[in-house]
Every structure is written in C-alpha cells, then in structure tokens.
Amino acid sequence: MLHRRRAPLFAGLTALSVACALSGGSALAQTTPAPITQGQPFGAAPPAASPLPSSAPTANTAADAFAVSGVKVDITAANANSARDSAIREAQSRAWTELYKRLVPTGGAAPKLPEAELAKLVQGFEIDEEKVSATQYIGSITVRFRPNAVRDVIGGSVAGNSQYVEPPAKPFVVLPVTMTAGRALLWEDRTPWRAAWEERPAASSLVPLVVPDGELADAQAIGTEEAVAGNPEALARIAQRYHAGGVIVARVELPGGGADPARGLSVDLTRYGLDGTRDAQTVSVKPDAAAGDVLTRAVATVGAQLDEAWRRDNVMASGPEQSTLVRVPLAAAADWVEVRKRLTGFAAVTRTDLQSMTRSAALVTLTHRGDPDRLAQALAKRDLSLTRAPSAPPSVPGAVSTDWQLTLLPRSGGEAMAAPLGAPSALAPTAPLGAASAPSGGLGAPPRDLGTLPAKSVQ
Numbered sequence: 118m119l120h121r122r123r124a125p126l127f128a129g130l131t132a133l134s135v136a137c138a139l140s141g142g143s144a145l146a147q148t149t150p151a152p153i154t155q156g157q158p159f160g161a162a163p164p165a166a167s168p169l170p171s172s173a174p175t176a177n178t179a180a181d182a183f184a185v186s187g188v189k190v191d192i193t194a195a196n197a198n199s200a201r202d203s204a205i206r207e208a209q210s211r212a213w214t215e216l217y218k219r220l221v222p223t224g225g226a227a228p229k230l231p232e233a234e235l236a237k238l239v240q241g242f243e244i245d246e247e248k249v250s251a252t253q254y255i256g257s258i259t260v261r262f263r264p265n266a267v268r269d270v271i272g273g274s275v276a277g278n279s280q281y282v283e284p285p286a287k288p289f290v291v292l293p294v295t296m297t298a299g300r301a302l303l304w305e306d307r308t309p310w311r312a313a314w315e316e317r318p319a320a321s322s323l324v325p326l327v328v329p330d331g332e333l334a335d336a337q338a339i340g341t342e343e344a345v346a347g348n349p350e351a352l353a354r355i356a357q358r359y360h361a362g363g364v365i366v367a368r369v370e371l372p373g374g375g376a377d378p379a380r381g382l383s384v385d386l387t388r389y390g391l392d393g394t395r396d397a398q399t400v401s402v403k404p405d406a407a408a409g410d411v412l413t414r415a416v417a418t419v420g421a422q423l424d425e426a427w428r429r430d431n432v433m434a435s436g437p438e439q440s441t442l443v444r445v446p447l448a449a450a451a452d453w454v455e456v457r458k459r460l461t462g463f464a465a466v467t468r469t470d471l472q473s474m475t476r477s478a479a480l481v482t483l484t485h486r487g488d489p490d491r492l493a494q495a496l497a498k499r500d501l502s503l504t505r506a507p508s509a510p511p512s513v514p515g516a517v518s519t520d521w522q523l524t525l526l527p528r529s530g531g532e533a534m535a536a537p538l539g540a541p542s543a544l545a546p547t548a549p550l551g552a553a554s555a556p557s558g559g560l561g562a563p564p565r566d567l568g569t570l571p572a573k574s575v576q
Contacts, residue, residue, distance in 0.1 A: 182219070182284030182323050183267060185212035186259040187245065193253045200254040206232065209239055212260035219323055220271060221281045222428060230270070238266045280487075283433045283464030287362030288325035289388070289423075290355055292344045296370040303341040304331050309376065310369050313412035323424040327359050334358065352389050363390045367419060369412075376411045380404050384415055386422075392459055392499070394528075398422070430498060433465050433486060441489050442472070443503065443521040445479040452525055453479055456501070459525075465495040481523065489521060500526040 188208040194200035213235055217227035230238075240261045247256035271281045294301055295308040302308050307315075314328045329335045338358050343351035344366050352364045368385045369376075376382055381404035388396045400422050402415045447453055453474070460469050468484035485492045493503035506522035 181261060182325060183216065183264045184259055184261040185215045185219075186243075188212050188215075188258045188260060189256075190258060191253075191255045195252065197249055197251055197254065200252060201249070204254045204256060205242065205258070208242065208256075208258040208260055209235055212258075212262070213238065216262060216267065217271070219282075220267070220284070228270075238262050238270065280432050280491075282323065282428045283431055284323055285325065285362050285427065286464070287360060288327045290359050290361045290364045291326050291328050292339070292355070292364065292366045293328070294341065294344055294366060294368040296368060297372070301341050301345050301368075303344055304336040305341065307331075308371070309412055310367075310371065313410070313416045314367070316413075317416050317420070322420055324420070324427050326365070326420065326423075327361060329355070329359065347387060347389060347395060349389075356391070363388060365389075365423070369415070382411050382415050384419055386419065388423075391461070396426075398426075431464055433495065438467060438484055438486055439488075440482050440484050441492070441521055442480065442482050442519045443523040444506070444519050445481055445523045445525075447474075447476070447478055456523070456525055459499045459501055463495075463499060465492060480519070483523075496523070500528055502526050 188211050190204040190207050190211075192200045192204040192207060194203055213230065214227045240263045242261065243259040245257040245259055247254065249255075291314060292303060293308070293311045293314045294303050295310045296302075297308075303311075311328075311331075315330075317326075317328070335355065335358070338354040339348070339351035345368070347366070356362070356364050366387045366389070368387075369382060382402040384400040384402070386398050386400055390396070400415070400419050402411060402418050404411075405414075445453070445456055456479075457469075460466055466483050466485050468482075470482040470484075472480040472482055474480070483492070489503065496503045502524040504522055504524070505520055
C-alpha cells in the first residue's frame, strides 16, 4: 500500500528542494515518506501517535466527495522546485475539471478559473506517490477542495448552471453479507466478498462509503441476522458508531468454491436512510473471465450504481441562497417531529429556522438555492408538498402573511422502516390535537391558544 502524506498547499517547498539537491543526478528517486499531519512541513518528523481509545471504531476511510484522488502529473522544469510547483498547479486544474464533472454531470466543460481563484477553492493536497529528480516530478496527487467555496462557484454566476448534485453530508456504512449454503456471514469469517470491500481503494466517489473492520463493538452493534432482516434499532447503532447518514446491506450468494467469473454475479442492495426509508435494488455484474476478479468488479459496479442513484435523486438548483417563509399545518403532535425528520440532512435546504408555533401550525423560514418552485420539486421527493397558498385568515391571532405552505404527505418514495435510524424504536400513534383521549392538560385537552414559541434554529 502506498504511504500517504499530507501537507497544506505549497507548504515545505524549500525542504523538498534541499532533498532533491541531496539526491543528485537526473535519475528519479522513488519516495515513500511516512504519513505526516495536515500542516506539517515536508521532511519533518511525524508526531507521536496518540493511542486510540478502545471504543474508537476503525474502518476503511470513506472517500471525500469534494476530493479528487489519483491525479497523475509528469512535469519537467529547470529545477525540482519549479517542477513541483507546476505539478501541483496542474493537479489542481485537473482535479477541478474532475470535480465539476462529478457535481454537474450535465454542465459541460468546467469553467476556466484564474489561478488565484482556483487556489481559493483548494483546502490542501495529499501526495499518494511521487518520483523526483533535479528537473522532473512524477506523482499521483489527491486534491481536496473547500465544499462551501465550491458550492458558491457552482451555484453562482461563474459557472452559470441551473442545477448541480449535492453530495451526502455523511458517509454510508456498508455491511457485506455473504450467503453460503443457506447461511449468512458478516462478522463470522473474512469472506472473499468482505475482503473485496476492505481492499476497495479510497478512490474518488460521490457517495462516501465506510466498511467496518469487524471489531467486537461492530458485532455488538448489529448482528448478522439483524443486518439481513434490517432491524431498525441495530441499523441505528452501527450508523451512530460511524457517524453515518445511513447503512447499505450488500448481499451476495456464493458457492463453496467461490465466485465464478464466467457466470457473473448479482448483488442485492438495501439502502436504509436516516429518514426511515428503505430502498432495495439488484446490481448485476456481467460474466467476463478476462476482466479480472468478479468480486472486485462487483464492488466497483455497486459504487458506480450508488453514485448514479444519488445523482438522480439529489439534483439541486443552483444560484444565490434565498429564504422562503412557509406555513406548516399541524393536525397532530407528531406532524412537526416528522417534518423536522424529513428536512434533516436534506441538501436542498441549507438552513431551517422555526419562527413560531401554535397547536395548529408552525411558521418556518427555509434557506435554499434556486426559486421556491424548484425547491418544491426537490421537497416532493421527501414527501413534502410546497405549494402557493393564501395568507392565514385574519381571524387567527398573531397570524403572519405567507404565500407558501409546506404540507406533510404520506410516505411514498420508499418502504418505511419500523422506526427511523437514530430515533426511538417506535412512535406511538398520536391522536389529533383536541381529541378527548388524553387526560386534561395533555394532547387530548380541549383546544386552547398556546401562543408562539421563540425563534429557534432547527438543525
């Protein structure tokens, strides 16, 4: 495995120049330095590693959607310092082109940015592999971009596009389940299917994926049968352990002798979201004995399918941010809880501020890009209806005029789980406000004006 080292942009050039001078000659010298922390100059001794707490999870590093890895550069210049500078600038330019294609798949060529403007988008870089001489630099570089700066460029007038794809805010945990002779295996053995996922390179992708290492705490969080059955409480535990936005159960059936490249492979994928949805699909890998290991191809195909599905469902409007005041009718106590759950992690809405609430409605400010009509299209995928509506009747005390109404719809975009990830195991059915099924003073008390709540940010 290649060593990886990190450094801030243009850091440590002097140190590298000295190293190149000491190497001497024109022959390229292979360098595989030990990893160093972000911001540490090249050539400095790495800091002593602090032991991880016993409860800290370890896993294959998730790809960063705003990072482009494996950018190949081969630059010759008058000296090593100039070659390296030019290589970094070239890597930045190529990485920007790749990132733009990832986030704006139908946007054509990436806009040409001045060198100074492009540098503002770059957070840093990592040297995956490099060879240096007195006049030449050959390397493979990972360039990491600043998410908000990239959003501003793509969503602003520089790029001039009407839509883009917002990456997931959190990674997804992948649980590779192998079915052999009617038995499901997840943590019990390191199956070839699990090994293929563990050896998956941390390549650039739109949907970041994390594969647990299978420690005891992982097995305690979710058992094999719980993963196969989609147990909501167990899925919530493993998602919380890795600070994930959801869980993907990838199940294959393998004979005792292993996968047969000549027969292909089918992968049953079930994606569980934090909003309580469950989406199932089957990914087929065509038979091709000459194309390499079928399990490795299956892992790559699954990753590509997940990226494509995310692009299809998460196209956002671009443009400057704006705010829309909406009224949310509330027929039951659980309605506001459900609205908040569906808005949580919703990339189209960058901020949700609760202005006030009564027993019958909430007044909310939604911050988003694009016009409200485009926002309505995106909200429909979360089973939320944003429509133009007349202002609240003047007879309602404290009513605020708003031309938009956000209505909670029945679930239709995916099979709902018994309980959402990260939520209690079940929410008891809630009677409409004003019903006479609860003791006086509770939800079933006679309707009364509760006034309004102070403004509060909903995160």
